[in-house]
Amino acid sequence: xxxNGILLLMLGIFTACSxxxxxxxxxxxxxxxxxxxxxxxxxxxxxxGVNAYKNGDYKRAIYFFQKSLTIKERVLGIENLNTAxxxxxxxxxxxxxxxxxxxLAYITKALYIRKKALGNRNSATAESFNNLGTLYAKMxxxxxxxxxxxxxxxxxxxxxxxxxxxxxISYNNLAVLQEEMGHYNKALEGYKRALxxxxxxxxxxxxxxQSNYQNITLLYFTMHEYEKAKExxxxxxxxxxxxxxxxxxxxxK
Numbered sequence: 001x002x003x004n005g006i007l008l009l010m011l012g013i014f015t016a017c018s019x020x021x022x023x024x025x026x027x028x029x030x031x032x033x034x035x036x037x038x039x040x041x042x043x044x045x046x047x048x049g050v051n052a053y054k055n056g057d058y059k060r061a062i063y064f065f066q067k068s069l070t071i072k073e074r075v076l077g078i079e080n081l082n083t084a085x086x087x088x089x090x091x092x093x094x095x096x097x098x099x100x101x102x103x104l105a106y107i108t109k110a111l112y113i114r115k116k117a118l119g120n121r122n123s124a125t126a127e128s129f130n131n132l133g134t135l136y137a138k139m140x141x142x143x144x145x146x147x148x149x150x151x152x153x154x155x156x157x158x159x160x161x162x163x164x165x166x167x168x169i170s171y172n173n174l175a176v177l178q179e180e181m182g183h184y185n186k187a188l189e190g191y192k193r194a195l196x197x198x199x200x201x202x203x204x205x206x207x208x209x210q211s212n213y214q215n216i217t218l219l220y221f222t223m224h225e226y227e228k229a230k231e232x233x234x235x236x237x238x239x240x241x242x243x244x245x246x247x248x249x250x251x252x253k
Contacts, residue, residue: 035075042071049089058093065090081124084113092131100139107131121162126155161201168197168208175215184223191216205237 030038049064069086076083091106111128118125133148175190195212202209213235220229 030075038071038075042068042075045071046086046089053089053093058097061093062090065093079113079116081113081117084110084117084124087113088128088131091135095131095135095138100135103135104132104139107135120151120155121158122155123159126152126159129155164197164201168194168201171197172212172215179219184219188216188219191219204235210236 045064045068049061049068052058052061052064065086069083069090072080072083072086087106088110091103091108091110094100094103094106107128111125111132114122114125114128129148130152133145133152136142136148137145171190171194175187175194178184178190179187191212195209195216198206198209198212213232217229217233217236220226220232
């Protein structure tokens with residue numbers, strides 16, 4: 001019986017300026033050297049803006065962020081994720097200053113870009129929904145604030161769910177490798193951890209959970225621990241697996 005070892009590819013999203021970003025249609029075509037130079041300057045200005053914000057100097061913070069934004073819009077385009085970060089930063093400062101109309105304009109731009117580039121199931125998008133929700137709350141628009149906060153929660157719940165799924169896959173992958181090396185007890189530990197997560201997410205009868213039960217059952221058979229194999233085998237609902245279990249002599253030595 002083939003084990004369910006699924007290789008997991010983890011993707012990272014970086015918000016710092018990067019010369020490997022795909023330019024948006026509005027980005028200016030420049031040489032790589034010039035692009036590196038421009039983005040380095042944008043990062044320096046951005047960092048100065050962060051420092052000014054931390055020191056409570058919102059006027060200077062906006063000045064530096066705006067200078068950084070101008071470079072990003074020219075080099076990367078107005079729909080780039082790095083540009084969205086600047087829109088978000090500026091919007092948050094205007095929110096802090098109480099200039100809600102300007103804050104709304106910038107935070108909305110950041111949300112639009114992140115939704116378009118990353119979709120709704122991403123932490124950066126969730127951040128923008130949350131920022132917009134808290135802004136509307138400050139503006140006294142409670143219904144809009146509630147709707148956006150609920151959307152934020154849905155995204156965060158989906159992210160947590162995905163992280164749990166990825167963790168279960170990793171436990172399963174590790175268990176497969178441990179079993180192949182003959183480390184059966186360690187393999188069982190990994191399979192069982194994957195099983196516990198998948199039962200919570202999918203329930204007992206889902207194919208993923210059933211695969212976990214199958215892996216544990218077959219490994220116990222390999223280890224000649226037939227009573228434990230039978231215990232986990234009882235959870236298998238596929239007819240062919242039940243037939244296999246019935247054919248096993250649990251008293252075999």
